[in-house]
Amino acid sequence: MTRLNPADESFLSRLAADLPEGVLSEAEPRYMSEPRGLYHGQVGILARPRSTAEVATLIRHAAAARVPVVPYGGGTGLVGGQVAWDGPAPLVISLERMTATRAMDPLAGTLIVEAGAILADVQTTAAEAGKLFPLSLASEGSARIGGLLSTNAGGVNVLRYGNARDLVLGIEAVLPSGDVMHGLKGLRKDNLGYDLRHLLIGAEGTLGIITAACLRLVSRPADQATALMVVDTPDDALRLLDMARDVVGDGLSAFELIGRAGLEFLEEVGPEVRQPFADKPDWMCLIDLGVSQGQNAGEALMTLFEAAAEAELVHDGLISQSETQRQDFWTIRESIPEANKRVGAISSHDISVPIGAIPAFLEQAPRRLAHLGPVRINGFGHLGDGNLHYNIFPPKGEERAAWLDRRDEVKQLIHDLVAEMGGSVSAEHGVGRMKVGDLERYGDPAMLAAMQAIKTALDPSGIMNPGAVLRAI
Structure with missing residues (x-):
């Protein structure tokens, strides 16, 4: 195992001699945790450089002393890539001052x-x-x-x-x-x-x-509009996506799938948003369109709605009539993750499967979970690119803490199904430290060997964010 050294007082004194005053500072609690509060890390020294030259100086010192380095951006990552909870105390380099x-x-x-x-x-x-x-x-x-x-x-x-x-x-x-x-x-x-x-x-x-x-x-699109269209099933949503590509063309910016559970969570715990339909649909699609000069986005979405209604793919819908209403539609979608957080998931999954397999995944996953009991499921996300956020919650009235001992079981059930369908267990959030074991379990062996070879070649001392993506060795 590569031996790394902590960012201690002697290392601090060497850094201070080569850096302007103000670059090095005491660590604050926000650099030691991630948004979900699941993991808490350590900071030996916090550096907030103001230039690339200062970053280079920090890295040269870390390389010479074999001190681990953890880069820190906005701290919004959800897989623990910004916090190191084991190993020697690292040098944390925050880029927050480099904003020019x-x-x-x-x-x-x-x-x-x-x-x-x-x-x-x-x-x-x-x-x-x-x-x-x-x-x-x-x-x-x-x-x-x-x-x-x-x-x-x-x-x-x-x-x-x-x-x-x-x-x-x-x-x-x-x-x-x-x-x-x-x-x-x-x-x-x-x-x-x-x-x-x-x-x-x-x-x-x-x-x-x-x-x-x-x-x-x-x-910038000359005109934009957003629609909410109610469908009966994810398969109908997929067919609506295919129709949207034909009817509105390349102006299709986003196609989101939202389930009843997300709307129920918003009503149960907030954030407070205006529910779009009097009766909550089992499924609805949020469709965003941006068009060029001389075109009308709202009219294009109306054409899509009429064609989809005639094909019996949709049976209700709303099309934004102003930018304010358009943003209100998006607020519904963007508030669902906060509602999930307030309810408290047993296990959250950022997954992707081939787009055509999404209906089958949404049908099969609850069957895999049925033996757990009446857990609640909120599956939603970016249908247009195959990325779903598939989150499992305790039955209503039960505390999340009572289910945490089953988190690994739930995660493996979902991830095994994703792998069987030729998908990925990390669609857009990365690997970080939380999914290193998942990468080892589901990643292609040749790919993993190549990744390790690249890491060894570029970072022979293993100082750069050790334990993230690849297991520290």
């Missing part, structure tokens, strides 16, 4: 920002230039670009615009040696050797720290 916009070129559709920039601020910067940065997710008010790229975040617009990696033209990063990789050219075509950009995106800080990125901007 380095360059903007609206004509080229590029924006270069530092890794600490908050996603919502990046969206605003793009909008002020008449452009759109389409990465969008519930934590965009606090999630930072570096962390989002390190986990290859997904969100609600993957159907049209892709995952985070699809919105990046180049990155700047500090490698485990302390060397800086300069890759912010913003080229659409660059076949000069291995594409290390995509190696570091999604690596969760285990191969280096992303310090800046050249982001791809797109044109």
Whole structure:
């Protein structure tokens, strides 16, 4: 096993000699936990650098002293990648001070920002230039670009615009040696050797720290509208998705599946939102459309509704008549995770299966769980890209704590079914530390061997976020 050393007082004194005052500070509780409160980590030294040069200095010292490094973005990750709960106390490097916009070129559709920039601020910067940065997710008010790229975040617009990696033209990063990789050219075509950009995106800080990125901007839709359409079954929802692609075309930005359980949770525990239908449907689809100049998004969604009603795929629906109403529809979807949190899940699953297999998964999974008793299930998410958030809750009136000893059993039941269907047990949240065992159980052996070889080659001392993605050895 690689021997690592704690970030102790002697290491602190060496760092302080080479860094400006204010970079190093005492750790605060927020750097020691993750949003669900399931895991609590340790911090030997907290560093909040203000430049790539300072990040490089920190990494060079850590490499020389064999001190573990844990990168910290907005702290919104849900798989424990930002907290180290075992091993020597690490050097935690927070990118929160590196928030600058380095360059903007609206004509080229590029924006270069530092890794600490908050996603919502990046969206605003793009909008002020008449452009759109389409990465969008519930934590965009606090999630930072570096962390989002390190986990290859997904969100609600993957159907049209892709995952985070699809919105990046180049990155700047500090490698485990302390060397800086300069890759912010913003080229659409660059076949000069291995594409290390995509190696570091999604690596969760285990191969280096992303310090800046050249982001791809797109044109803003001239008109947008959102619809809620009621369907009887997930299979009907899938058929509606196929019809939507034909009827409204490439303007389809998001296609979300919402079940009755999510609406019931909102009514039971909040957040308080206006329920869209007097009678809660078993299933409904949230469909978001953005169209070009001269087109009308609302009319296009009405055309879709009429065609789907004629085909007996939908039997009720609402189409937004204003931007306020459009946001109200989205508030329903975005409030469901908070309702889940308030109810308290036994086990939560961020999974993906081939889109065509989603109805079969939603039919078979409850059968696998039936022997547990009358547990509640809230399966919802991004039907358009195959990503579901499939969460299991205690029966109404029972406490979550009484079921936690069955969490591993529940998780394996769901994950085994996902694997049987050719899916992934980590769709958009990453592996972190929580899913290292899942990666070992369900990952392809050749893929795992290649990943370990890459890790060893780039980070021979194993200092970069040890225990995340791959087990520390």
